[in-house]
Amino acid sequence: MEANKGSKISILGAGNVGATIAYTFAVNGTCSDVVLVDINEAKAKGEAMDIRHGISL
Numbered sequence: 510m511e512a513n514k515g516s517k518i519s520i521l522g523a524g525n526v527g528a529t530i531a532y533t534f535a536v537n538g539t540c541s542d543v544v545l546v547d548i549n550e551a552k553a554k555g556e557a558m559d560i561r562h563g564i565s566l
């Protein structure tokens with residue numbers, strides 16, 4: 510599946526399921542932007558940093 514330029518996916522919840530879905534979208538290039546939203550802002554930021562780091566691998 511090819512990413513649409515300018516397409517954005519928002520995921521509510523950065524727990525195990527949300528983080529896994531975000532990682533899958535990022536690796537597959539399903540969209541151009543993935544946004545993680547969680548009540549625990551530090552958790553969402555940490556997961557986003559992990560995903561960003563993992564994409565290069």
